[in-house]
Amino acid sequence: MQDESGKTTTRRGFLQAGAAMGAGAMLAGTTAAAQSADPLITEIQPWAQGLGDGVDASPYGLPIRFETDVVRRNVSWLTADVISSINFTPIHALDGTITPQGCAFERHHSGAIELAKEDYRLMINGLVDTPLVFTYEDLERFPRTTRTFFLECAANTGMEWAGAQLNGSQFTHGMIHNMEYTGVTLRTLLDEAGIKPEGKWLFVEGADASSNGRSIPMEKALDDCMIAFKANGEALRKEHGYPVRLVVPGWEGNLWVKWLRRLEVTDAPVESREETSKYTDTMADGTSRKWTWVMDAKSVITAPSPQMPIKHGAGPLVITGLAWSGRGAISRVDVSLDGGITWKEARLAAPGQDMALTRFYFDHVWDGSEMLIQSRAMDSTGYVQPTKAQLREVRGMNSVYHNNCIQTWWVKPNGEAENVEVS
Numbered sequence: 001m002q003d004e005s006g007k008t009t010t011r012r013g014f015l016q017a018g019a020a021m022g023a024g025a026m027l028a029g030t031t032a033a034a035q036s037a038d039p040l041i042t043e044i045q046p047w048a049q050g051l052g053d054g055v056d057a058s059p060y061g062l063p064i065r066f067e068t069d070v071v072r073r074n075v076s077w078l079t080a081d082v083i084s085s086i087n088f089t090p091i092h093a094l095d096g097t098i099t100p101q102g103c104a105f106e107r108h109h110s111g112a113i114e115l116a117k118e119d120y121r122l123m124i125n126g127l128v129d130t131p132l133v134f135t136y137e138d139l140e141r142f143p144r145t146t147r148t149f150f151l152e153c154a155a156n157t158g159m160e161w162a163g164a165q166l167n168g169s170q171f172t173h174g175m176i177h178n179m180e181y182t183g184v185t186l187r188t189l190l191d192e193a194g195i196k197p198e199g200k201w202l203f204v205e206g207a208d209a210s211s212n213g214r215s216i217p218m219e220k221a222l223d224d225c226m227i228a229f230k231a232n233g234e235a236l237r238k239e240h241g242y243p244v245r246l247v248v249p250g251w252e253g254n255l256w257v258k259w260l261r262r263l264e265v266t267d268a269p270v271e272s273r274e275e276t277s278k279y280t281d282t283m284a285d286g287t288s289r290k291w292t293w294v295m296d297a298k299s300v301i302t303a304p305s306p307q308m309p310i311k312h313g314a315g316p317l318v319i320t321g322l323a324w325s326g327r328g329a330i331s332r333v334d335v336s337l338d339g340g341i342t343w344k345e346a347r348l349a350a351p352g353q354d355m356a357l358t359r360f361y362f363d364h365v366w367d368g369s370e371m372l373i374q375s376r377a378m379d380s381t382g383y384v385q386p387t388k389a390q391l392r393e394v395r396g397m398n399s400v401y402h403n404n405c406i407q408t409w410w411v412k413p414n415g416e417a418e419n420v421e422v423s
């Protein structure tokens with residue numbers, strides 16, 4: 001940390017200097033005078049008067065009880081039941097970029113099934129030289145890769161097309177997670193079976209009752225898709241497809257088949273299965289666009305936000321959020337405090353990675369007046385995240401899927417935030 005004279009000061013020096021500046025000074029801490037009357041500083045606390053838990057108290061740890069509100073949540077009116085349903089990642093309360101599996105959103109068409117590794121089989125058939133069946137152990141013997149990708153459901157932010165709907169980034173943008181996957185490339189397995197020249201598509205299906213069958217162009221399948229058996233270093237959780245799921249980087253979540261059981265090489269997309277044609281977008285002229293698999297660049301401020309009001313009043317304020325693009329890496333994120341009239345560049349926590357979440361920070365000194373905060377992502381292709389008005393010009397009002405518009409939070413002088421639309 002540097003002071004005005006250019007000298008490097010310590011954090012303690014910063015706090016002392018701040019205290020000397022007295023009331024009204026911009027510092028993120030209490031003064032020494034306040035600290036001296038604070039029993040948390042002056043008294044020996046209960047947790048220091050005895051011993052803590054031994055090492056075996058919880059062989060597999062869970063978050064401390066003070067963090068029990070950092071959980072997935074669903075919106076009961078959104079779907080008829082919780083079997084064919086969806087919930088939302090608490091992105092408002094997380095930081096960094098990796099989503100812990102335990103709170104990563106779930107989307108099931110027929111519930112999360114329990115499938116043991118011993119009972120697992122993966123079949124490759126169709127237009128291949130040699131149809132093959134792999135056990136879980138077979139898969140573990142192929143050369144492995146580890147890569148981090150986001151998965152976004154095409155319906156994420158879908159409720160916001162018509163107007164500002166849900167109060168919280170968890171609900172407006174929480175159909176997303178970002179995990180480090182370990183597994184085998186799809187190319188490795190398809191090469192093992194040998195794709196016939198007519199094989200231009202790959203039909204992928206899961207072992208659950210819905211099967212979630214989808215067709216993927218062979219070009220994508222051979223490019224960067226993976227079959228994953230680990231996420232964030234450990235086995236996939238049941239709800240994310242244990243023991244094996246498909247990873248389709250940058251493409252909409254419904255293609256990422258969980259409990260993956262079959263890969264069929266075909267010459268044309270398999271159209272008969274349910275929902276293959278469901279994920280279409282209605283355009284401004286009433287026509288539909290289909291096969292919009294790639295998730296366009298998008299971002300959202302996760303805090304402050306409706307579930308994360310500012311509690312500390314005016315002064316230093318960390319504005320933070322997430323940005324991502326299915327077409328490449330995030331190259332830049334801008335933040336506006338005035339509803340998109342003026343923009344300033346945010347700081348990326350780390351350089352953007354292809355098809356993975358990027359964390360951004362905007363270090364602000366808040367004067368306590370109302371703000372209309374927005375973030376705007378740019379990706380390595382030069383694409384700039386559109387405003388809601390720009391998106392509606394192209395897509396009209398009847399779309400459900402693929403809403404990647406700029407989000408606005410109205411932060412009031414009392415620190416509370418609300419989901420609003422600016423014209």
Ligand SMILES: Nc1nc2c(c(=O)[nH]1)N[C@H]1C(S)=C(S)[C@@H](COP(=O)(O)O)O[C@H]1N2
Pocket residue numbers: 104105106107108109110151152153154177205206207208210211212239240241252253254255256257258259
């Ligand atoms: N087998 C199977 N795979 C599936 C689904 C499903 O219901 N069954 N849902 C899909 C949809 S629509 C999404 S958005 C993602 C959600 O993955 P998650 O539950 O790990 O978040 O899984 C996809 N893969």
Ligand SMILES: [Mo]
Pocket residue numbers: 107152153154155253254
């Ligand atoms: Mo989805």
